[in-house]
Amino acid sequence: MDKRQLDAKERILTAARKLFAEQGYEGTTVRDICEEAGVNVSLVSYHFGGKEKVLYALFESYFCLRINEREQGDEWKDPVAGLAYMIREIVSFRANNPELVKILHQEIELETPRSAELRRFVLPIWTKLRELLDRGRQQGLFHFPSLDAAMLFVMGCLLFPKPNSFVAPLLTEGQLLSHQWAEYTLRFVLGGLGCHQQEKFIL
Structure with a gap:
């Protein structure tokens, strides 16, 4: 994965973290996340496989109480x-x-x-x-x-x-x-x- 792809993936996670906290999971759409992240809507499926897996990826990436x-x-x-x-x-x-x-x-x-x-x-x-x-x-x-x-x-x-x-x-x-x-x-x-x-x- 090149730097541009990594940057897009990180921006999706950052946007999802903000919007899920503000609007709740159900109140946030994939399009909302991508608009906030400034990326193409297809990249959520490409990098994560859907909104639910974005949620899990958030915790995999940032939950540091291991x-x-x-x-x-x-x-x-x-x-x-x-x-x-x-x-x-x-x-x-x-x-x-x-x-x-x-x-x-x-x-x-x-x-x-x-x-x-x-x-x-x-x-x-x-x-x-x-x-x-x-x-x-x-x-x-x-x-x-x-x-x-x-x-x-x-x-x-x-x-x-x-x-x-x-x-x-x-x-x-x-x-x-x-x-x-x-x-x-x-x-x-x-x-x-x-x-x-x-x-x-x-x-």
């Missing part, structure tokens, strides 16, 4: 360190990829036929979270009665969208930076899990 690829890292040996690492990575990903996060939320909340395919990107993350929580409880590092509830509570902290216009009237302390949001989330989660080692993992 937990399985880091399984051998030292950060996973200790459940508290692993959880701290995971929280920081997820908060950073959300801050740097708002359009991708919005698209994923739309697909999951609407339970679209495409959500089953997208699940393969996110389930390894939550599977690792459950494993860390379970191992941490067995080692006496975390203290909670229900593994299912603890997992859902932590997921809720990480999945709640950034401050938006809906809750803006209640917010009076200014916008947090991404790293501040990560550290506040980490402190809150570790405190909720009854972790007594939290200070050495909070920056």
Whole structure:
């Protein structure tokens, strides 16, 4: 594939990411994507094989939370360190990829036929979270009665969208930076899990 073809493919993905986030998958046509990208409409079929595969290609290209690829890292040996690492990575990903996060939320909340395919990107993350929580409880590092509830509570902290216009009237302390949001989330989660080692993992 030459540079011109690669450029067209990248422009299609960039346009699709923007439009899927703004208009939703169903509200976006192939023609919309191509007009936004400034390319011929036939190139979506040529490069991807249709609109649905453009969606999957977006996540293949930009979804960088690949937990399985880091399984051998030292950060996973200790459940508290692993959880701290995971929280920081997820908060950073959300801050740097708002359009991708919005698209994923739309697909999951609407339970679209495409959500089953997208699940393969996110389930390894939550599977690792459950494993860390379970191992941490067995080692006496975390203290909670229900593994299912603890997992859902932590997921809720990480999945709640950034401050938006809906809750803006209640917010009076200014916008947090991404790293501040990560550290506040980490402190809150570790405190909720009854972790007594939290200070050495909070920056």
